[in-house]
Amino acid sequence: MIIRPISSKDLDAVYELAKSAGIGVTTLPANRELLSQRIEESERSFSERIEQEHAYYMFGLEDTEAGTIVGVSAIKARVGLDEVWYNYRVSTTVNASKELGIHKQTPTLYLTNDMTNCSEICTLFLHEKYRNSFNGQLLSKCRFLFLADFSERFSNKIFAEMRGYTNTQGESPFWEDLGRKFFSLEFSQADYLSGIGNKAFIAELMPKYPIYVPFFSQEARDVIGQVHEHTRPALAMLESEGFNFNGLVDIFDAGPLVESFVHGIRSVRDSAKRFVMPVQKTGIDEIAEPYMISNRSFSNFRVGLLDSDQIKSDTVSLNHDLMDHLQLGAGDTVRVVALKAKRSDA
Amino acid sequence: MVIFRPSRFADLPGIEKLINESAAQVSTLPADRDKLGEKIDQSCRSFAGDESMAGKERYLFVLEDTESKEILGTSGIDACAGNGAPFYNYRLDELIHSSQQLGVFNKVPILYMTHELTGSPLLCSLTISPRYRKTEYFDLLSRSRFLFMGQHRERFQSRIIVEIQGKQGDSGDSPFWDSLGRHFFDMDFATADYYSGIKSKTFIAEMMPPHPIYVNLLTKDAQDAIAQPHSAARDNCQFLNREGFRMGRYIDIFDGGPTLEADLDNLTTVKSTKTKQVKLSDNQTGLQYLMCNTLFEDFRATLANVTDGMGDLLRLKRSTAEAILVSEGDNVQFAPL
Numbered sequence: 001m002i003i004r005p006i007s008s009k010d011l012d013a014v015y016e017l018a019k020s021a022g023i024g025v026t027t028l029p030a031n032r033e034l035l036s037q038r039i040e041e042s043e044r045s046f047s048e049r050i051e052q053e054h055a056y057y058m059f060g061l062e063d064t065e066a067g068t069i070v071g072v073s074a075i076k077a078r079v080g081l082d083e084v085w086y087n088y089r090v091s092t093t094v095n096a097s098k099e100l101g102i103h104k105q106t107p108t109l110y111l112t113n114d115m116t117n118c119s120e121i122c123t124l125f126l127h128e129k130y131r132n133s134f135n136g137q138l139l140s141k142c143r144f145l146f147l148a149d150f151s152e153r154f155s156n157k158i159f160a161e162m163r164g165y166t167n168t169q170g171e172s173p174f175w176e177d178l179g180r181k182f183f184s185l186e187f188s189q190a191d192y193l194s195g196i197g198n199k200a201f202i203a204e205l206m207p208k209y210p211i212y213v214p215f216f217s218q219e220a221r222d223v224i225g226q227v228h229e230h231t232r233p234a235l236a237m238l239e240s241e242g243f244n245f246n247g248l249v250d251i252f253d254a255g256p257l258v259e260s261f262v263h264g265i266r267s268v269r270d271s272a273k274r275f276v277m278p279v280q281k282t283g284i285d286e287i288a289e290p291y292m293i294s295n296r297s298f299s300n301f302r303v304g305l306l307d308s309d310q311i312k313s314d315t316v317s318l319n320h321d322l323m324d325h326l327q328l329g330a331g332d333t334v335r336v337v338a339l340k341a342k343r344s345d346a
Numbered sequence: 347m348v349i350f351r352p353s354r355f356a357d358l359p360g361i362e363k364l365i366n367e368s369a370a371q372v373s374t375l376p377a378d379r380d381k382l383g384e385k386i387d388q389s390c391r392s393f394a395g396d397e398s399m400a401g402k403e404r405y406l407f408v409l410e411d412t413e414s415k416e417i418l419g420t421s422g423i424d425a426c427a428g429n430g431a432p433f434y435n436y437r438l439d440e441l442i443h444s445s446q447q448l449g450v451f452n453k454v455p456i457l458y459m460t461h462e463l464t465g466s467p468l469l470c471s472l473t474i475s476p477r478y479r480k481t482e483y484f485d486l487l488s489r490s491r492f493l494f495m496g497q498h499r500e501r502f503q504s505r506i507i508v509e510i511q512g513k514q515g516d517s518g519d520s521p522f523w524d525s526l527g528r529h530f531f532d533m534d535f536a537t538a539d540y541y542s543g544i545k546s547k548t549f550i551a552e553m554m555p556p557h558p559i560y561v562n563l564l565t566k567d568a569q570d571a572i573a574q575p576h577s578a579a580r581d582n583c584q585f586l587n588r589e590g591f592r593m594g595r596y597i598d599i600f601d602g603g604p605t606l607e608a609d610l611d612n613l614t615t616v617k618s619t620k621t622k623q624v625k626l627s628d629n630q631t632g633l634q635y636l637m638c639n640t641l642f643e644d645f646r647a648t649l650a651n652v653t654d655g656m657g658d659l660l661r662l663k664r665s666t667a668e669a670i671l672v673s674e675g676d677n678v679q680f681a682p683l
Contacts, residue, residue, distance in 0.1 A: 093555060095530045095531070095553050095555075097553060099545070100531075100541060100545075100553075102531060102532065102533075102553070104529075104531065104532055106530060106555070108557075177563075178563070181560075181562045181563065182443060182454065182562075183448075183450065184450045184452060185448065185450070193448075198447075200445070200447065201445040201447060201448050201450075204443065204444060204445040204450075205443045205444075205448075205450060205452070206443075207443075207454070207560055209456075209557050209558045209560070210557045211560070211563065212529065212555055212557075212559075214529035215525075215529070215560075215563040215564065216563075
């Protein structure tokens with residue numbers, strides 16, 4: 001399994017992947033035209049035919065045996081530059097009077113554009129059949145190795161939007177109490193429109209003034225900042241990398257935003273450089289303690305997995321097969337880091 | 347005879363008795379003796395032209411039975427709503443949220459906190475003994491204020507306002523308060539209203555949330571209560587409507603009750619007021635009118651039967667003239683009931 005930039009030749013595979021995602025996954029809408037645009041954008045980004053702040057880097061997980069893309073992930077260099085980026089900030093209003101013995105804290109949502117100009121990790125989707133072993137972790141964390149070597153292309157802080165709570169019918173209690181009253185749309189419809197980058201309607205229909213949370217039902221109040229059940233593992237993974245809830249939530253489903261400084265991300269902080277030492281046989285049949293390895297190339301970025309035993313004090317021992325996949329030669333420098341945070345780090 | 351006159355200290359016990367008798371809570375007329383005394387004192391100073399009340403005069407009148415000396419009612423005018431502090435209301439407004447692309451066009455009602463009515467003359471403190479509620483003495487108590495204002499026109503801005511108690515549930519709770527104010531105070535409406543009376547309305551208002559309120563986020567009951575008068579205030583609303591008051595865009599920030607507005611010069615009473623010279627008489631015949639003198643500090647009004655003839659003279663019974671402190675040759679003003 002190898003991570004590499006997505007190319008326009010992958011369009012069919014990515015479209016099939018998106019179709020397999022089904023309704024409700026808005027990070028990868030099954031819209032061929034849109035996907036084609038995104039892939040083209042990504043190609044131009046990797047070949048530096050786009051302004052840095054408009055770059056969108058899309059990575060694919062390739063099953064090298066089947067020769068097909070089975071998962072994607074991406075980094076958007078800057079959000080909120082072409083369109084307006086909205087979030088609610090969960091803030092507090094205090095009413096106090098000593099004379100009346102009142103000290104009342106009221107959670108209040110402020111509509112903000114606070115994430116404007118920040119880099120986002122996004123568009124994560126892995127085919128159901130491949131949701132095993134280390135694939136999910138690799139697909140997500142490969143981006144941190146990219147950040148480690150090309151941090152000047154991104155903002156100091158990196159964030160991710162986590163999918164918010166919806167019930168078994170796919171309804172968001174937060175949407176029912178807020179969005180529905182202003183948008184006159186179904187949650188899924190609004191989420192889709194937003195997912196395909198059609199955000200003008202948000203500015204047109206969204207309430208602009210702060211919203212006092214006690215006006216919501218208990219159910220809606222409870223889900224503010226809560227992730228969808230299926231997103232819990234992803235959240236736990238990002239938290240183990242050093243990401244924290246930053247007080248902002250999605251305007252539709254109130255899912256949380258988590259963020260970290262680039263230098264604070266475990267995979268960036270703990271990563272180290274090594275030289276490539278080619279070997280005939282690594283002597284490793286199965287990876288016991290997985291490490292990620294990147295080739296540190298910008299336009300031909302590759303990430304693979306190896307075992308901790310292959311990593312020496314200055315070098316990594318790679319067989320020719322992996323060297324080919326990673327497009328490496330003897331003596332090249334690579335970046336390696338443990339795939340998973342050690343318990344003490346988590 | 348029943349007369350309408352400025353209140354004085356001696357009225358304190360009588361007003362207390364009146365408040366105890368009348369069931370309706372009047373938050374601008376406190377039951378607390380000290381507060382009540384202070385209110386009468388402010389009124390006396392306002393009538394006396396005391397500098398301490400300049401620009402925030404508060405006039406309190408009483409309805410008195412001159413024989414029994416019983417106080418039958420009170421009514422007041424705050425010359426400048428807020429009395430030198432901001433006067434808070436919600437202004438009911440509407441935003442249009444529309445998206446051509448999605449074919450959505452929503453009118454979104456919204457409440458803005460405003461001080462816009464600060465300084466407008468505010469009718470207040472209306473209390474009447476239950477026995478007199480549906481009689482012509484209610485007219486005397488309420489409308490004599492309009493005679494007074496019309497006569498001392500330069501003391502009042504044109505737009506006069508009156509706050510009507512808002513809709514309440516069967517158990518005396520306020521649906522509007524329960525959906526809005528309560529979240530920020532942790533107290534029921536009656537308690538907040540009590541504090542509003544003893545502290546000041548401004549004090550409480552300044553603890554209300556400062557941002558505009560989207561009406562569609564309130565409960566259905568609260569939305570339905572917006573600008574709806576308390577069932578006990580409906581008669582008074584009709585009375586005020588006949589006088590020329592209309593619901594504008596303002597509501598009370600606590601209970602959502604309507605604030606009615608009128609143009610002082612267009613009040614029915616003011617428009618129908620005539621001025622004539624008194625000719626004393628020993629008997630009275632004709633229709634019943636609201637009748638008042640043209641004094642300020644010694645303002646008096648009563649109900650009198652007179653014949654409004656062609657000339658500039660008006661025959662007025664001697665005892666009536668005495669009661670409103672006028673002598674032969676003085677001017678009186680009068681308006682039909």
